[in-house]
Amino acid sequence: MKKLKLLKGKKIQKRRKSLNDTKKDIKELAKQFGLKFYPESFIFYLFRKENLLCMNIFQDAVNLDTIVLGNLLKHD
Amino acid sequence: MLDKFVQSKGFKDVSKELSGSIIKKKSLNTALIRKIEDNRTRKEYEQFYKMVNKAPGEVVVILTKPSNNRERKKVNDFLIHEYIHLLLIQNNIEFKNIGAEQWVLDEGLVIFMEYYIHGDSRKIMQAKSEDKYTSICLDYAKKWAKILNNKKPKERKRIILNFYRKIKEKHGKEHLCF
Secondary structure, three states, X not given: OOOOHHHOOOHHHHHOOOHHHHHHHHHHHHXXXXXXXXXXXXXXXXXXXXXXXXXXXXXHOOOHXXXXXXXXXXXX | OHHHHHHOHHHHHHHHOOOEEXXXXXXXXXXXXXXXXXXXXXXXXXXHHHHHHHOOOOEEEEEEOOOOHHHHHHHHHHHXXXXXXXXXXXXXXXXXXXXXXXXXHHHHHHXXXXXXXXXXXXXXXXXXOOOHHHHHHHHHHHHHXXXXXXXXXXXXXXXXXXXXXXXXXXXXXXXOOO
16 A cells, blocks of 8 residues: 555654644545545634533534434544 | 533533534524523634634534643644544535434544554554444444555545445435445
């Protein structure tokens, strides 16, 4: 199997410290799987833990009475 | 109901862990936000919704804020996981869309690709987990590894898309898996 150019040995551990490099890794991964890569949408937001979990509930629950922890875990 | 859930042991256990998620803009429901009584939480959601609406694309990655050094070191792993989900969604590969029960195919594929990105895609066959959820996902990741390892990029894409089509065609009629 062809190894990823960007991801060899110990170098990668250092590079991973930079979150921007993650984007480059994803770009290379897309290439290796023949997928299209849209760099502008690879951004992320940080959220308080409790609220991220609640966000998952909001997303999933049409009826809040149906919430079960299993639904939540599926999205991790 | 929500308050009860937030106070539960299950919620507390899960909320101790770092996690990430994919949010689709179309799933954001502003009516629910208005029902949040706690000012701080409601404002945080309102700000979040505004940010998300301005973000490019239809899907946004969110992660929990790390609260200590141990978590800070792990953030990137979570980011990679969610970014791979995003990459697949952008390429119209989301098995969960066919049926909610197909989420394991998504998770398995993402985990396989995580191993691949770290240059460990062969080691995945030896990977084990005592956690039931992770163990199920790993099983599916191994199945993906069997059909995607040692393939050329275009072939990988073709295999994934063909499999997606098959699952879609057979959905509701018969069980199909690898």
